[in-house]
Amino acid sequence: MAIELYNKNGHVCLMFTHLSDEGGEAVQANQFLVIDEQQGAIIDPGGNMAYNELLLTIGRYFPxxxxxEILASHADPDIIASLDRWMTSTQATLYISKLWERFAPHFCKPGKTAGRIVGIPDPGMRIPLGRSEIVALPxxxxxxxxxxxFWDPVSRILFSGDLGVSLGTSAEAGQPITSLAPHLPRMEAFHRRYMVSQKVLRLWTNMARTLPIAMIVPQHGAPMxxxxxxxxxxxxxxxxxxxxHLSQANYTVPR
Structure with a gap:
């Protein structure tokens, strides 16, 4: 089952929250589909445990x-470990950072990705989709x-990857966050460890404030x-x- 984030004038954004190993070993992860008329892009399609059900579920909305396009925020297994299977079942082109374009083929059988990967340059780019585009933001x-x-200028949804994550269940991921404070206990530890520095977050925030954003949707947890x-x-x-937060104490030989 998909969660409809936006549907107007032939432009549709769908979210899938329930395809990972719920209650098992794997972290909950979201996948996304953006459709504009006869073209569709899947964002962060996930690992192998999500592939079969995601393929079947997408088929109810789009062939x-x-x-x-397959849009990958980065190259972690929960983002594109299923790449080999998507390269087989579709003719889509993978868009991923130029830093990872020669690493992504390691998820696939030899030759499967030949001519089908576009390396996104560091400043980002605009990716055509139907009558519109998806903007890859640094x-x-x-x-x-x-x-x-990935920012969709039609729906004004920002697909934010690992920024904005709130750790929880698939059911919780399907409930939009309208007030931040109650959710900070599910967010703070993750962001303090996984984000690199306050400087980077401040620079990103300056950029984000220049955009009209109606929804921020992370790869784990609920939309804001x-x-x-x-x-x-x-x-x-x-x-x-x-x-x-690092000091010399974090870099010592284990006893």
Whole structure:
């Protein structure tokens, strides 16, 4: 079952929250589908445990063999470990940071990705989709060295990858966050460890505030809407994290 984030005038954004190993060994993860008329892009399609059900579920809304883009925020297994199977079942092109374009083929059988990977340059790029486009926004070091978020100018949804994560169950991921404070216990430890530095978060926040954002949807956990968006921008821009907390004590030989 998909959660409909947006549906107007032939432009549809869908979220899938329930395809990972619920209650098992794997972290909950979201996958996304953006459709504009006859073209479709899947964002962060996930690992092998998500593939079968995601393929079947997508087929209720859009023919999977007509997907034109696979958009990967970075190269972690929960993002694109299923790449080999998507390269087989579709003719889609993978868009991923140029830092990872020669690493992504390691998920696939030899030759499967030949001519089908576009390396996104560090400043980002605009990726055509139907009558519109998806904007790849630089989000480097949040948490990956080569990292992108994907902003849809039609729905004004920001698919934010690992930024904005709230750890919980699939059911909780399907309930939008309208007020940030009650969810900070599920967010703070993750962001303090996985984000690299306050400087990076502050620079990202300056960029984000230039965009009209109706919803922030992370790869783990629930979407943020309404007041939660400016509250999140205010919180994340001032968060000390990552290397801000390191000292020589973190780099000593184990006893």
């Amino acid at each position: 999977p063999n007509k997907l034109t 989000a480097h070091f949040m948490h990956s060295e080569g990292n992108f978020q 809407v309404g007041d939660a968006i400016p509250e999140f921008l205010g919180w994340i821009g001032d968060l000390s994290c990552g290397i801000d």
